[in-house]
Structures are given as structure tokens and as C-alpha cells.
Amino acid sequence: MKRVLIITYYWPPSAGSGVQRWVKFTKYLPEFGWQPVIFTPENPDFGLLDPSLEKEVSPSTEVLKFPIWEPYQLFRHFKGKNLKDTSVILERKDPSLLDRLAVWMRGNLLIPDPRIFWVRPSVKFLADICEQNNFSAIITTGPPHSMHLIGRGLKRKTGLPWLADFRDPWSSWEFLDTLNLTSIARRYHQKLERTVFREADALCTISPTFKAEMETLSGKNVQLLTNGFDPDDLPKNFAPVSPAKKVLEIVYSGVIDSIRDPVPFLMGMKKIYGQDRGKIRLTLVGKVNQYVMKLIREDPWLNAHVYLPGYVSHKEVFEFYERAHALLLILTDTKNAKGNIPGKLFEYMATGRPIIALGDPQGDAAQIIYQAGAGEVFRHDDEAGLIRGLSEIAESSSEKGSNEYIQAYSRKNLTRDLVNLLEKAIEG
Structure with missing residues (x-):
């Protein structure tokens, strides 16, 4: 050897x-x-x-x-x-x-x-x-x-x-x-x-x-x-996407910092669901910077609809994925943004959950998402597109992505x- x-x-x-x-x-x-x-x-x-x-x-x-x-x-x-x-x-x-x-x-x-x-x-x-x-x-x-x-x-x-x-x-x-x-x-x-x-x-x-x-x-x-992604990381008998009933569960995992900004998503989510307190919950799994934490805590609606469990182990992340109806991907909006492919993207795709992403629709990560049929990517300032994407996810319960394409990763x-x-x- x-x-x-x-x-x-x-x-x-x-x-x-x-x-x-x-x-x-x-x-x-x-x-x-x-x-x-x-x-x-x-x-x-x-x-x-x-x-x-x-x-x-x-x-x-x-x-x-x-x-x-x-x-x-x-x-x-x-x-x-x-x-x-x-x-x-x-x-x-x-x-x-x-x-x-x-x-x-x-x-x-x-x-x-x-x-x-x-x-x-x-x-x-x-x-x-x-x-x-x-x-x-x-x-x-x-x-x-x-x-x-x-x-x-x-x-x-x-x-x-x-x-x-x-x-x-x-x-x-x-x-x-x-x-x-x-x-x-x-x-x-x-x-x-x-x-x-x-x-x-x-x-x-x-x-x-x-x-x-x-x-x-x-x-x-x-x-x-x-x-x-490693197939061994997915729990055995990983549950398929379940229909969104009372609460639409969306999960993001990873770091929230100055170059990964969830605010456009938070505002779009509030615009759609702000009048109905029981329809959506966003879970931000991982380290969240002070600016975003303060924004969430000072807004009563966001504070009631955004869950911050903090950092968890890689194994525990998949338990959050299993409960999700959709997964949020926040790409950087910086000089190197086009080449930014977060490692979690491939794990997202392996779950079959639809992906809703903020980032460059022409970037490398977006091309992988579209080629896999795994979800949709919206510019950070595309509020109308983001609202449409959220609405479509709420109405769908099907898995996303070509399994053959995803297996290459x-x-x-x-x-x-x-x-x-x-x-x-x-x-x-």
C-alpha cells in the first residue's frame, strides 16, 4: 500500500x-x-x-x-x-x-x-x-x-x-x-x-x-x-420530505457573519408570514454574529419565529435536516463569491430537501444547484424572487435533486x- x-x-x-x-x-x-x-x-x-x-x-x-x-x-x-x-x-x-x-x-x-x-x-x-x-x-x-x-x-x-x-x-x-x-x-x-x-x-x-x-x-x-457528502453521515431511514402542515420548517447550518447575511431572507419571510404567527419557523444552526442576534431579539415577530440552537456537532446537524421542509443556503456577497461553494451544499443535496439560496445566480454553487435540480438561487436584493420561492416551497412536498448527479459528489x-x-x- x-x-x-x-x-x-x-x-x-x-x-x-x-x-x-x-x-x-x-x-x-x-x-x-x-x-x-x-x-x-x-x-x-x-x-x-x-x-x-x-x-x-x-x-x-x-x-x-x-x-x-x-x-x-x-x-x-x-x-x-x-x-x-x-x-x-x-x-x-x-x-x-x-x-x-x-x-x-x-x-x-x-x-x-x-x-x-x-x-x-x-x-x-x-x-x-x-x-x-x-x-x-x-x-x-x-x-x-x-x-x-x-x-x-x-x-x-x-x-x-x-x-x-x-x-x-x-x-x-x-x-x-x-x-x-x-x-x-x-x-x-x-x-x-x-x-x-x-x-x-x-x-x-x-x-x-x-x-x-x-x-x-x-x-x-x-x-x-x-x-x-458522505452517505454514512445520513441517519438510517432518513425521513422523506413531509408535507408542510401547521409550520413550515426551514433550516440553515453554518456561520452567520458579515459576509453571510440572512437579513434579506428574514425580511422576506416576515413579509409573507408576518400576519400569521404559526406558519413558519427558521432555525439558524451554528455561530451567529451579534448584529443578527440583536436584530432577531429586538423584533417580536422574528424572535418568535427564528430558533437559535447555537453550534452543534456535525452528526446533530442531520437531525435538524431531517425535520426540515427546506434548507436555506446563504452564499457570500464578496469578491470571491462566484467561486464560493460551501461544503454543506453537497450534504443539503443528499437530503433531498429543496434548497433556497441567497447568492449569485451565475456562481459556481448556483450552477451545481440548477444542474442537480435541487432548488433555486436568488440575488440578495431580489425580494420578489425570494418571496416567490418561499411561497413555492410552502406549496410543495416533493424531494429535489437528481440522485445520479448528486452521487458524483x-x-x-x-x-x-x-x-x-x-x-x-x-x-x-
Whole structure:
């Protein structure tokens, strides 16, 4: 069996689609003749935790852990224990001078990201490991893009075939635009990115738009390797869509923040159902920012019709899906919005629940939804369309989506694509 070293910052008990992507690849790789070995921090700084994901990692999977030092540990000494990362500061309406200084330092001194201090010691540690193990390939996944610099260092030392997986862009990533980068810092990001593009044996990313952008920047062929769903995650005898009787149940799962805005949906929902208190309930499963929570709590109708259970485990999310008549998808309305394909989209489609989405009707996620026949996508400002879509969902009880089309996004089928990519990288 071939062995592959996978370098990732996010690993259980961390939560999120980036974790699930490589946990699922790790699960299915042995079925295709590849034994994964994971390299991840021993003491990472995670914002969200989901210990249930640890159960999905086979006891036979070797996980190498190595200590990491991150500047957030120092910054929290001054700002308080609850600070997890820069995104907390960026959500604040009136950041303090120290907040603004922290963001500037994050953007201009910690390049490509605060995990940069893990690169050199990790390369040294892993170079010795590679000498003692018969690895056939190396995989790095980012962000954080420092993981790719570890891959670059190992490539230079060992010559092993290296696949760089981009879950988000690098130099064109919209997040960088929030960090007040100087032109010098921006050019340094681009310089590091070019070295990774040039030295990696294979490149892959999660959406057609990101693929096209990376091919333009790199001058190389970039493979499309989307996220997907695992049939094993769906509860056995998952209930079909039930007719909406007294209450129309709509569920959203994931983060609600400054770039994922549910307000247009909330206002459309209130406009239709505001006169009848018993017809609809929206459940926002996950982390919701203070602005939206305040809006809901201060509006009596929304407060009565929007349920906020908070963050739940990945397994528990499917219990909410099972009770839903429809699933809400909120896509970003930002520079990278066209290439934004949330990992939960594929799980949404696997449930058969109709999807109602806010986002770019021409974006990559919208194309998947329409090709699957899984639902409809409305611009954030298309109030009339959104109202129509809500009305149609209330009148329908049928499942949505082509099962044959959706199966192409099963984690096992996607792992087969990954293995083909690895084999080509070795041959090349």
C-alpha cells in the first residue's frame, strides 16, 4: 500500500468543512490502496470544536503531532482569553487602536499567516520522518497557506511528489483585503504563491472559478476537486420530505457573519408570514454574529419565529435536516463569491430537501444547484424572487435533486478522483 503524508492545520477536534474534507479523504484512501499519515499541530488555536469528528478517524490512521507557537497566544495576554483570531476583531463595529494595530500586524508582519512560525521546525522534523518512511507523495491543504510552505520545504529536501490543495485562493483571497496590506506585503504574498505554484507537482482547488483564477496565475493545469457528502453521515431511514402542515420548517447550518447575511431572507419571510404567527419557523444552526442576534431579539415577530440552537456537532446537524421542509443556503456577497461553494451544499443535496439560496445566480454553487435540480438561487436584493420561492416551497412536498448527479459528489467518488491525481503526480 502506498503511503501519503497529509499536512493540515485543521484536524479533529477542530470543526468545519476544511476538517471534514480531509477526514473524509483519509477515511476512503485505504480503499484505493493509499495509507494516509496526518501531520497536524499538537496545540492548535481552534475557534470551533467538534469532538465527535474524532470518532471518524480510524484508529489505524497514524497522526503525527508537533508543537506550534502562534502570536494569538501572546495577543490574548493583552486582549483577553476569549479572543480566538483576527476575525473576532474584524466583526467589531468600533475597533480600538490596539485592535487596528493587531489587524495591521497580522496582515503585514505575519505572511502568509500567523502559522508561519511552524514552517521551519516542521520541515526539519518531517525531513527526518520522510527519511524513515517510504512515502510516495506529500499533500498540503490551505488555508492557512503556511502549510504549502512546509510542502515546498519538504519538496526541496526530499524530491517527493507534492500536491497542493487550495480550499480558498491565496493572493486574491478576499480576506486579505480586510487586513490593510501594504503594497510590499501584497507583493510578498504573490511571490510566495508563485513559488508554490511553480514547485508543486500538482495543484487542485474546490470550484471552477478558483480553478480558472489559479490557472491564470500559475500558467499550469489545476484540477477541480470539490467538497462532497458522505452517505454514512445520513441517519438510517432518513425521513422523506413531509408535507408542510401547521409550520413550515426551514433550516440553515453554518456561520452567520458579515459576509453571510440572512437579513434579506428574514425580511422576506416576515413579509409573507408576518400576519400569521404559526406558519413558519427558521432555525439558524451554528455561530451567529451579534448584529443578527440583536436584530432577531429586538423584533417580536422574528424572535418568535427564528430558533437559535447555537453550534452543534456535525452528526446533530442531520437531525435538524431531517425535520426540515427546506434548507436555506446563504452564499457570500464578496469578491470571491462566484467561486464560493460551501461544503454543506453537497450534504443539503443528499437530503433531498429543496434548497433556497441567497447568492449569485451565475456562481459556481448556483450552477451545481440548477444542474442537480435541487432548488433555486436568488440575488440578495431580489425580494420578489425570494418571496416567490418561499411561497413555492410552502406549496410543495416533493424531494429535489437528481440522485445520479448528486452521487458524483460522494466522498468515496471524490477520493477516487484524488487518487487519480496523486498517481498522475507520481508518474509526472
